[in-house]
Amino acid sequence: MKDIVEFENFNHKFESIVKSDEWQKVEKLFNSKKTIYMFGNGGNMGVTDHAAVDMSRLTDKNVLCPGSGITATSIIGDNSFDVWFKVWLEQRFRTTDLKDTLVMAFSCSTNSDSSKSIMNALEYAVEQGVPAVLIAAVPKDDINPKITFVNQDTIYYHTSEVLSLALTYQLIHAAGFQCPTISKKARSRR
Secondary structure (H helix, E strand, O other), X not given: OXXXXXXXXXXXXXXXXXXXXXXXXXXXXXXXXXXXXEEEOOHHHHHHHHHHHHHHHHOOOEEEOXXXXXXXXXXXXXXXXXXXXXXXXXXXXXXXOHHHEEEEEEEOOOOOHHHHHHHHHHHXXXXXXXXXXXXXXXXXXXXXXXXXXXXXXXXXXXXXXXXXXXXXXXXXXXXXXXXXXXXXXXXXXX
16 A cells, blocks of 8 residues: 555644634634735745735735745845844835735744744734734744634644645635636536
């Protein structure tokens, strides 16, 4: 028998999250805002970069992610890794209607040194009166109650990252927009 990578009962995890009260709050926030800023470290940066493109093209929202290596290294070089997402948000917030804005972050290692950059940015957002969401693989110690927290309860980075991308498509769908099929033939299989 072929050894297959473990995805921790992916469908069950996805459905449990989507049915949770926390996720319902995330969907309402997403639906009510026009500008969404998203970010994450490592693989989650790839997830948010991809999601920002699809959310912007498939919805009526302006979704942005600091996916450029030039952006990251410039801000980190001038400041530090711990505050680079916060500095990026400060720059974006200069010309943004904050009443119509949401900040979302994705993380696997919520209690590590690398998560400081994410938490500093989320804290900054709520200080500015902007709703903030953290979607993470594992529980987060001492999270600000003003940050909506969704725990994926995963063991593997790959499960969390694939789940994160799937959840971004759920946001598109739940906001009443169409996630496209690959071909007309695929549509007829439903």
